[in-house]
Amino acid sequence: MSYKIIVDSCGELTEDMKRSGHFETASLSIDIDEHHIVDDETFDQKRFLALIAQSPHSPKSSCPSPEAYMEGYHCEAKRVYAVTLSAELSGSYNSAVLGKNLYHEEYGDKEIYVFNSRSASVGETLIALKIAECEEAGMDFEEVVRTVEGYIESQHTYFVLETLETLRKNGRLKGIKSLMASALNIKPVMGSTPQGTICQLGQARGIKKALAKMIDEVVQGVKKPEEKILAISHCNCPERAQKVKEMLLERINPKDVILLDTAGISSMYAADGGIIVVV
Known part of the structure; x- marks a missing residue:
């Protein structure tokens, strides 16, 4: 080999x-x-x-x-x-x-x-x-x-999670100040920086609106999508991941799509219901 x-x-x-x-x-x-x-x-x-x-x-x-x-x-x-x-x-x-x-x-x-x-x-x-x-x-x-x-x-990484608690408690959200109160059901739209740290790209009330905002971010950020593979991983929410895939494919035309369930470490940080998109 x-x-x-x-x-x-x-x-x-x-x-x-x-x-x-x-x-x-x-x-x-x-x-x-x-x-x-x-x-x-x-x-x-x-x-x-x-x-x-x-x-x-x-x-x-x-x-x-x-x-x-x-x-x-x-x-x-x-x-x-x-x-x-x-x-x-x-x-x-x-x-x-x-x-x-x-x-x-x-x-x-x-x-x-x-x-x-x-x-x-x-x-x-x-x-x-x-x-x-x-x-x-x-x-x-x-x-x-x-x-x-x-x-x-x-490459660009985006994610919307039901909870950011594990990331926060493990010190992975350094420098992110505007995380809103969960009582308001505000869901941040998160992404990766060129250095590989986590940043906040936006926020919305409720998971559906946050996912829609994330999809907007993906569409705006992608260059030459027809040359790229779109990858989506989800933590225990296949229907939500499928919906995100369909919404993205209405707006961009990648050369291929990969849809996967999160393994252990990704499940730990994404938490139940989390969605990660990379393109």
């Missing part, structure tokens, strides 16, 4: 990606009360959401160790790429870079590159697919890195 792509488990893999043999997950883990949950194929979203609903405490996540990444790089593939959660939101990127350094000390030289997604969830999925597209097109290692970094620069 000439190449391998490791995606930390905040990024969801499609069934095709799982079958291809080129993609592997580096699992984060989640602790809530006395429960330790590994974010891998054993993750049970419904049980996890029930644990959160019952608990007075906020769940906490842990990133993969540098050693876990190092072992992921130790394989037959000549070129290995890692895609991680935004370095501004998690230690996963630093861990992957440390793992690369450990690999080079332990096993010698190999072409390894770690991409800071500056996103999360399906943002990572799209970056991993872009790497595979570049590899399949026969690009050399440096060209893949250059092309994918350019793609990351152009």
Whole structure:
């Protein structure tokens, strides 16, 4: 196998990606009360959401160790790429870079590159697919890195959540001042900054209006949608995600659409009913 792509488990893999043999997950883990949950194929979203609903405490996540990444790089593939959660939101990127350094000390030289997604969830999925597209097109290692970094620069992440409590309690909303009182049912429309932090793009009363406002933001922000894949992930709300997809496709014409249920870390932050859109 000439190449391998490791995606930390905040990024969801499609069934095709799982079958291809080129993609592997580096699992984060989640602790809530006395429960330790590994974010891998054993993750049970419904049980996890029930644990959160019952608990007075906020769940906490842990990133993969540098050693876990190092072992992921130790394989037959000549070129290995890692895609991680935004370095501004998690230690996963630093861990992957440390793992690369450990690999080079332990096993010698190999072409390894770690991409800071500056996103999360399906943002990572799209970056991993872009790497595979570049590899399949026969690009050399440096060209893949250059092309994918350019793609990351152009990528935009948007989300509307029923609650921002987990993000807030875990310190992921630094610098965001205008989060409105939940008593008014104000739902902020959130997005990613070019640096990979979270910003507020707007707000609306009620989830439907917030989703409509998010769709406006997506449509206004996207350049050359016909050349891009639209990715939507949802936490336990397939009908809502389908509606968002339909509303977006009425206004833009992407080359493909991916619709996925959130894995563990994305479920933790998106919370029940959350929607994430990346294009």
